[in-house]
Amino acid sequence: MKILQSILLLLLFVPLTKPAQSTQKNTDNFEEILFTRDYEDQYLDGKNIKKKESMMTSDEKSLQLQQDESSTSLPLKKENDEMPTCLLCVCLLGSVYCEEVDIVTVPPLPKESAYLYARFNKIKKLTAKDFAEIPNLRRLDFTGNLIEDIEDTTFSKLSLLEELTLAENQLLKLPVLPPKLTLFNAKYNKIKSKGIKANTFKKLSNLSFLYLDHNALESVPLNLPESLRVIHLQFNNITSITDDTFCKANDTHYIRNRIEEIRLEGNPIALGKHPNSFTCLKILPIGPYF
Template sequence: MKTLANILLGCVILKAIIAAPSRQGRQLEDLDTYDAANYDVDLENLNVENQDIYDYDDGLTIDEPQIEIGTLPPIVDRRPQPRPSRVDEEDEVPLKPLPPAQSSGGSELLGPDTQGGLPTCLLCTCLGGSVYCDDVKLETVPPLPKDTTHFYARFNKIKKINKSDFAEMNKLMRIDLTSNQITEIDEDAFRSLPALEELVVRENKIRQLPELPHGMTLIDASHNNLGSKGIKPEAFKEMSNLLYLYLTDNNLDHIPLPLPHTLRSLHLQNNNIQMIHEDTFCNLKDINYIRKALEDIRLDGNPINISKTPQAYVCLPRVPVGRLY
């Protein structure tokens, strides 16, 4: 009887175990979808083998059910995803490209357009406040950026300097137009430039120097056609900062007086100067007057004998360079 009772009790327990859902089964119930063709487990015929061990001497013991292990399909989350917020949607909007720069008036980066429609700083080279237009076949001065401080247009074909070429260029300090074909310069082309200090117009065909600002420190008009009337009387008198005056090869017949006391270098070689007076450089009323600054005077290449007027140089630190006999 005891044995029969144990058998009946074991059958009841075994039936309860088989009827309970396994952990694997619960996992399968949570799957929304899968692709069974890609996996090696048949979920419909998944067999669960239970091995029951009965110990008739010590009582009934039951092991965990043995489940065949295979590859399960991934869980696919089919729940609806939240829509992106308005901020996220704005972040995803592509940026609109900037409109192209208008070429009619140039730009701050490339400068104003030239007459040919090409911006000055594309035709030339702009570095900081300096504009270099050397040897680019210019026939006129190109429009310059308003912040230009140094302008170089050497070895071109410019024939005339107009009043409007440098209008309102309040920062312009140096102009170099060496080796062009300039024959004429408007009278007001440079006068209204408050910062202009250096003007180089050598190797042109200029017949008349215009009025220049009083703040000039260097003037180089060598190798032109100034002649006897190309420099106005007392043209350099008020230039209290002038240091260098170069007028070589101009067919001048006189030294342009008076010269400012700040002048250090005066080049007049290869002209037609025939006479130097005793008061050309010195002050006859003050025998103690010494012109210390003027150390470099070139008069060679002129039809003049500087040895005939020794009193004209007594106030100078050095005797001018020129013909002595």
């Protein structure tokens, strides 16, 4: 009888214990799952943090590289700063280039400017104010503009000016020229003899090259300096010359040693009718003799 009671108790106990074991197992699994998820979350977060850190590091490196590049490019910028620009012109090592930019007046120039090239623009007038504060100018080139008038004092302060080119403009007369000129070019204008004063070239003791061809001159300019080597007067309206034009009528021993070329072709003059006009020259002028 006791045995039966024990068996019955055992049968009753077994079903109760099994679910308890299953529940404990499920609980353990649940805790494992939570632990695993928590671990994975932490692990992945750690990876993400590392990834973010690596991204930040990469961005910082990129920023550092950009800073390094900008720091290494500073000298280049400094070099560019040494080559300033003047509005529409380019200034480089004392030279100013204002060619074919349609300017109508002389632009403001750096005080250290020595050479100005303002060719093929629309400048109509030159004034003393244009160069008042630019005393170091040595060369001016205004070829191909529309210059009709130049104030007499325009070049008065340019004591160092050596070359002045006014070719292909609309000039009717010449201004006072600076004393140290070695080259003066005013070809292809509308200059008449009355537009050149008697003493315009007299004191230019360094002048070597004079180009006044393709104008409207009726005579050769007076008082041409001894320093001249080349004189271009072709294609004007010159009809006569005198014994004093190139030589000295009262000095038969006078010789012009420096003259290398005189061009008078294209003028309505027969050079053969004026033989005494060339006795001081080592070469005869180029032009019609009959």
